[in-house]
Amino acid sequence: MNRTALCARTAVGLLLLLFLQPALAVIETYEFEQESLRERYGVLTAELRCPKCQNQNIADSNAPIAQDLRKQLYEQLHAGSSDEEIVEYMVSRYGEFVMYRPRLNQVTLVLWLAPVILLALALWVLLSSLRRRTGVDTPVSLTAAEQAKLDAIVADSGASNVATDDAATNSTATNNSGSNNATLKGTSND
Amino acid sequence: MGRLKLFLPLGLFIVLAGFLLRGLQLDPQAMPSALIDKPLPEFELTVLGGNGQRVTRQQVIGEVALFNVWATWCVSCRVEHPYLTQLAAEGVPIYGINYKDEDGAALQWLRELGDPYRLNIVDTEGSLGLDLGVFGAPETYIVDALGVIRYRHVGVVDARVWLEVLEPIVQQLRQEEES
Numbered sequence: 001m002n003r004t005a006l007c008a009r010t011a012v013g014l015l016l017l018l019f020l021q022p023a024l025a026v027i028e029t030y031e032f033e034q035e036s037l038r039e040r041y042g043v044l045t046a047e048l049r050c051p052k053c054q055n056q057n058i059a060d061s062n063a064p065i066a067q068d069l070r071k072q073l074y075e076q077l078h079a080g081s082s083d084e085e086i087v088e089y090m091v092s093r094y095g096e097f098v099m100y101r102p103r104l105n106q107v108t109l110v111l112w113l114a115p116v117i118l119l120a121l122a123l124w125v126l127l128s129s130l131r132r133r134t135g136v137d138t139p140v141s142l143t144a145a146e147q148a149k150l151d152a153i154v155a156d157s158g159a160s161n162v163a164t165d166d167a168a169t170n171s172t173a174t175n176n177s178g179s180n181n182a183t184l185k186g187t188s189n190d
Numbered sequence: 191m192g193r194l195k196l197f198l199p200l201g202l203f204i205v206l207a208g209f210l211l212r213g214l215q216l217d218p219q220a221m222p223s224a225l226i227d228k229p230l231p232e233f234e235l236t237v238l239g240g241n242g243q244r245v246t247r248q249q250v251i252g253e254v255a256l257f258n259v260w261a262t263w264c265v266s267c268r269v270e271h272p273y274l275t276q277l278a279a280e281g282v283p284i285y286g287i288n289y290k291d292e293d294g295a296a297l298q299w300l301r302e303l304g305d306p307y308r309l310n311i312v313d314t315e316g317s318l319g320l321d322l323g324v325f326g327a328p329e330t331y332i333v334d335a336l337g338v339i340r341y342r343h344v345g346v347v348d349a350r351v352w353l354e355v356l357e358p359i360v361q362q363l364r365q366e367e368e369s
Contacts, residue, residue, distance in 0.1 A: 052325045054219070065325040
């Protein structure tokens with residue numbers, strides 16, 4: 001007795017599932033008279049944004065409003081409206097918001113130009129940092145006092161050159177480059 | 191100058207944090223209606239419970255009024271219904287747009303919960319809703335005496351929304367009308 005009741009209940013449950021499944025998955029299908037209309041329908045449903053579910057286009061969304069808009073779109077395509085007319089129809093009702101590709105106007109100018117500006121900025125930073133690394137940058141000029149101090153240091157390290165063999169080779173190397181730089185900067189300074 | 195550059199990341203962070211903080215206070219669902227300051231769309235539809243009687247735009251304009259988009263399938267509509275009834279009792283003209291609904295269910299709703307509406311425009315197909323840019327129920331529009339849409343509220347109308355947002359606009363429009 002108990003078992004049959006359980007069986008019956010399971011059967012009813014399964015039946016319910018059977019009925020629910022297609023209802024959840026349904027999305028309307030449209031027949032198109034011409035292939036070109038079908039293509040334009042595809043493009044427009046991808047580019048028009050669902051007003052209710054804000055991060056989906058009307059092709060993806062199954063919100064009632066998206067269904068309505070798809071139906072509108074289908075009817076208008078068959079009535080011979082141009083893409084511009086259809087988009088204008090949608091925008092006049094739901095605002096610029098319905099376009100995933102916003103038009104270029106005063107409000108969206110920053111939006112459209114931002115990538116170009118950011119790219120230019122990034123290139124500028126990259127180039128200037130590369131130039132600095134290769135040392136092509138204009139040399140920093142020293143004041144007279146700094147130059148005198150540098151000369152003194154160079155002369156001083158030159159004097160201590162004879163300390164040990166190891167240290168000698170080492171400091172000669174630095175010494176050489178140092179004095180080279182010093183002369184270079186000295187000339188550019190004059 | 192060179193040392194100031196070190197503060198650049200901090201500056202960028204503060205600017206970014208500022209934007210994010212502002213973003214927290216914005217309602218991402220809030221959208222300005224494209225029909226603000228545009229005339230209420232033309233329509234010719236039936237009156238709910240009017241035995242096929244037709245209603246057009248000309249019959250519902252002439253004074254500052256609320257247009258409330260509602261349906262029996264809309265849960266939030268049930269929430270705002272008592273407040274609308276109260277507003278109607280206070281003398282605020284409210285027209286209903288019964289959006290994508292069944293007449294029988296809508297009439298029963300009004301019998302059970304009270305009827306705050308001057309009349310209900312039956313919009314079974316959602317055609318008026320589409321022209322209005324409705325994307326869900328409830329939505330409430332303020333239409334002025336000339337039939338121009340002046341405000342749209344998306345969501346439930348309650349005491350707070352009415353007192354803080356809608357009533358000031360209605361008062362202002364009434365003053366405009368008198369002057």
